[in-house]
Amino acid sequence: MAPRAEGPGGTANEDVGGYPDVPQLELDQLLGQLVERASDVIGAQDRLRGLLRANRSIVGDLALPVVLRRIVEAARDLVHARYVALGVLAPETGLEQFIHLGMDDETVAAIGHLPEGKGLLGALIDDPRPIRLTKISDDRRSVGFPAHHPPMASFLGVPIRVRNEVYGNLYLTEREGGQFSAEDEELVAALAATAATAIENARLFAESRRRQEWLQASTEITRQLLASEGERPLQLIARSVLEMADADVVTVVLPAEGDPSGLAVDIVVGAGADKLVGARYPVDGTLSGLAISSGRPVMIGDTQQDETYVVHLSDAVPVGPVMAIPLTGVAGSRGALMVGRLHGRRHFNDVELDMAMTFANHASVALELADARADQQRMALLEDRDRIARDLHDHVIQRLFATGLTVQTVTSSLRDDPRAERLSQVVDDIDDTIKQIRTSIFELRGPIGPQQETVRTRLLGIVNDLVDTLGFAPSVRFAGPVDTVVGDEVADDAVAVLREALTNAARHAHATRVDVEIVATADRLTIDVADNGIGLGDVERRSGLDNLRQRAERNDGELSILDDAGTRLCWTARL
Numbered sequence: 001m002a003p004r005a006e007g008p009g010g011t012a013n014e015d016v017g018g019y020p021d022v023p024q025l026e027l028d029q030l031l032g033q034l035v036e037r038a039s040d041v042i043g044a045q046d047r048l049r050g051l052l053r054a055n056r057s058i059v060g061d062l063a064l065p066v067v068l069r070r071i072v073e074a075a076r077d078l079v080h081a082r083y084v085a086l087g088v089l090a091p092e093t094g095l096e097q098f099i100h101l102g103m104d105d106e107t108v109a110a111i112g113h114l115p116e117g118k119g120l121l122g123a124l125i126d127d128p129r130p131i132r133l134t135k136i137s138d139d140r141r142s143v144g145f146p147a148h149h150p151p152m153a154s155f156l157g158v159p160i161r162v163r164n165e166v167y168g169n170l171y172l173t174e175r176e177g178g179q180f181s182a183e184d185e186e187l188v189a190a191l192a193a194t195a196a197t198a199i200e201n202a203r204l205f206a207e208s209r210r211r212q213e214w215l216q217a218s219t220e221i222t223r224q225l226l227a228s229e230g231e232r233p234l235q236l237i238a239r240s241v242l243e244m245a246d247a248d249v250v251t252v253v254l255p256a257e258g259d260p261s262g263l264a265v266d267i268v269v270g271a272g273a274d275k276l277v278g279a280r281y282p283v284d285g286t287l288s289g290l291a292i293s294s295g296r297p298v299m300i301g302d303t304q305q306d307e308t309y310v311v312h313l314s315d316a317v318p319v320g321p322v323m324a325i326p327l328t329g330v331a332g333s334r335g336a337l338m339v340g341r342l343h344g345r346r347h348f349n350d351v352e353l354d355m356a357m358t359f360a361n362h363a364s365v366a367l368e369l370a371d372a373r374a375d376q377q378r379m380a381l382l383e384d385r386d387r388i389a390r391d392l393h394d395h396v397i398q399r400l401f402a403t404g405l406t407v408q409t410v411t412s413s414l415r416d417d418p419r420a421e422r423l424s425q426v427v428d429d430i431d432d433t434i435k436q437i438r439t440s441i442f443e444l445r446g447p448i449g450p451q452q453e454t455v456r457t458r459l460l461g462i463v464n465d466l467v468d469t470l471g472f473a474p475s476v477r478f479a480g481p482v483d484t485v486v487g488d489e490v491a492d493d494a495v496a497v498l499r500e501a502l503t504n505a506a507r508h509a510h511a512t513r514v515d516v517e518i519v520a521t522a523d524r525l526t527i528d529v530a531d532n533g534i535g536l537g538d539v540e541r542r543s544g545l546d547n548l549r550q551r552a553e554r555n556d557g558e559l560s561i562l563d564d565a566g567t568r569l570c571w572t573a574r575l
Contacts, residue, residue, distance in 0.1 A: 058194055064202040068099050071160075071195045075170055076101055078191060079184045082174035083152060086160075087121060089168050095121070096346060097168075103150065110148035119143035120155065121171065128159035128166045130189060132180050136173070156180040160192045162200045170195075207351055210244075214355045217244050218362035222369075237363045238269045238337070245348075245356055247339045249276075249317050252327075253288045254335040256280055263288060265312065266335070271342070272316035279312060286310045291324035292333040297357045298324045301347045303340075313340045321347045325360045329368055389441045397434055404430040432477075439478050454483040455491045459518060462498050470506045470514065480520035490525060490573050493551040494518075497571045500544045501529040509533025509567050523575050524557075530568040 058070050068086055076084040083102035090096035098114045108114075115121055123141040124131055133155040136142050145152070152173040160167050170192055175184065217240045224236055234252045242250040249270035256262035263283050268276045283289035287309040291298050302320045303311045313319045320343035326333040337360055341348070408427050414420040456478060467473050486494065498516070505511045511533030519526045545561070548571060552559040555573035562568040 058191075058198045064199070064206055067195075067198050067202045068097070071170070071191070071198070072099050072101050075172060075188060075191055078187055079156070079172060079180065080176040081156070081172040081180075082176065083150070083172070085115075085171045087115070087125075087169050087171065089125060089166060090346075095125075095168075102174075107148065107150065111146055120157070121169070124157045124159065124169045124171075125166075128161070128169070130159070130185055131155065131157040132182075132185050134179050154179050156185060156188060158185070158188045158192045160196050160199065162196045162203075167196065167199055210351075211355055214244055214359050218359050221359075221363050222365075232267070233363075233367055234267045234335075235269070237360075238267045241337060241339055241356065241359065242269050244359070245323070245339050245352060246341075248342045248345070249273075249313055249319065249338075249340045251276055251313065251338045252335055253292075253312070253338055255283075255292075263292075263312075272313070275316035276313070279315070281310075281312050286312065287322065287324045288312065288336040288338055291326045291336045295326050295328055295333050297326065297353055297360075299348055299350075299353050302343070304343055311338070311340075313338055318343045320344060323348050323353055323356055325353075325356050327360055327364050327367070329364055334364070334367070392437055392441050397437055400430055400434050400437075404434075435477050435479055436475075439476060455486045455494070456482050458491065458495050459498055462495055462502070463516065466499070466502045466506065470502065470511075472512065472514075474502065474514035474516050476516045476518070478518050478520075482518060482520040482525075485520050485522065485575050486525055487575070490555055490575065493555060493573060494525060494527060497527055497548050497551060498529070500548055501527070501569045501571075504544065504569075505529065505531040505533060505567070509535060511566070520575070525573045525575055527571045528568070529570075530566060532566040535563045535567055 058067060058074055068088070072084050072086050075081070075086075081102075083100070085098060085100035087095040088097035088099075095115060100108075100114075103111075120131070120136065120139060120142045133139055135153050136155045137144075137153075139155075154173060154175050156172040156175075158170045160170060170188060172180070172188065221237060221240055224233075238250045238252050241247065247270065249268070249272055251265050251269075252267035253263050254266045256264040259280075261283055262280055263286065265276050265279045283292070287298055287300065288311075290309060298309075300306050300309070300311070300322045303314055303322055304318075304320060311319065311322055313322065317340065319340035321341045323337075323339040325337040325339065327335045327337060337356070339348075339356060404427050407423055407430070411420050411423040411427065414423070459482075460476065463474055463476055498518075502514065502516075505514050509531050511531035514529065514531045517526075517528040519528070545559070548569075549559040552571055552573060557572040557574055558570075559572075560570045562570075
């Protein structure tokens with residue numbers, strides 16, 4: 001029989017079931033390790049389940065603001081951090097957004113301005129690799145906390161990469177129950193990878209919706225431009241771009257009339273409209289001039305830092321991001337859309353520039369179609385007017401002329417009969433009517449282009465310009481070969497004389513009727529303007545009439561003014 005081992009008190013340990021003795025201490029250690037590892041496995045399994053729940057939560061929505069908020073909440077729950085934030089990087093530098101959890105509204109208000117991406121947060125921006133610290137204040141990159149900021153010790157920062165671009169960073173502090181571990185860092189990094197995918201999907205979804213909205217706006221613009229009524233096409237385009245591009249000001253810039261080296265602001269919607277509308281500036285060195293000349297869109301991130309090109313919007317509005325988009329027609333760029341956001345706002349990106357350019361191209365096509373429709377309507381109107389003028393000339397005037405000849409023949413046969421004088425007056429009235437009809441025919445067959453401008457059209461243009469000032473349309477009659485015998489120098493004087501005479505009738509005589517007769521003979525031009533007003537008063541003190549008298553004397557003519565029961569001004573010039 002084998003001897004039995006004795007215990008500490010001299011008593012031998014009994015065999016259990018006939019097996020050799022196993023030290024109690026070693027067994028307890030093995031069981032403890034087994035329980036500890038089982039607990040670790042269960043804990044790891046729970047954390048993996050938490051990561052899966054967080055992933056499902058993040059990818060469950062396509063609205064970017066909601067996705068960002070859920071990322072912050074998921075990170076907090078995953079590693080049990082007290083304070084969590086997500087900083088979205090700005091296009092140039094710093095942070096554009098800062099979504100945070102853990103602080104109440106009163107604390108946030110007491111702190112004031114949210115972080116801009118400096119210190120330890122900026123270090124993660126400059127070098128996008130995870131940072132894990134036991135104590136923030138011990139790190140040389142830390143710049144401290146502002147007043148009223150709660151104390152924070154432990155820190156974990158992980159970048160969120162969308163493809164090859166760092167979209168933002170996750171910041172976590174104050175882990176419950178201790179410091180952040182390497183496992184925490186791995187879990188948050190895995191969450192950041194899922195967050196990057198969710199952010200990319202949300203951005204693509206938002207981009208597709210924006211493109212759809214731009215296309216819908218283009219369709220609406222085309223429909224309204226082709227309608228017969230509605231607001232001005234360029235006004236409609238500018239208003240639509242202001243809304244679709246989330247801009248603060250939009251202007252339509254066109255080449256200045258009569259100045260090929262200048263630009264004019266034709267339409268303004270948004271901020272600074274009262275200061276910008278009608279403004280003129282040189283085309284050289286301007287962003288809008290570059291867009292018009294090149295036919296390509298141009299974008300500036302911040303006009304207050306990039307002064308390469310002059311931006312006219314800065315004269316009235318403190319803009320930062322700006323897009324200049326050409327409006328291209330068949331004959332080239334017909335103008336430019338200037339789209340601006342206030343300084344400090346988010347920059348325009350390439351996608352927004354591309355969508356705005358597509359919209360501008362659609363709008364330009366719609367403008368071309370609208371112009372073609374307007375030209376077609378003008379041609380139809382001109383053809384109709386030409387038909388009326390032809391009928392007046394070929395039928396009405398000929399019949400009146402024949403009637404006048406008949407009456408004149410009858411008058412000559414009456415001789416001393418008292419009725420002969422009345423018939424003679426009828427002949428004069430018919431002749432006067434023929435002159436009026438001829439003037440009307442000329443107005444109906446007015447010149448189609450500026451190259452056909454004549455003395456008659458220049459004088460009629462003065463009359464039309466002063467209709468609003470007078471409050472009524474004067475009666476105008478021409479007699480003689482006005483366009484044939486009147487030279488350029490006398491024509492310039494005649495235009496000035498007619499303008500001054502009609503202006504006096506409107507401002508000084510307060511007339512309600514004005515009759516203008518312009519007669520040209522082989523050697524003399526006469527302009528006769530008669531009104532039914534109150535007269536001109538002291539004509540000797542009127543410098544405008546002195547100028548008319550000088551113009552008459554310079555052309556070997558005369559100026560006479562009859563101021564009785566109205567005013568009659570007669571100006572002559574030798575031809």
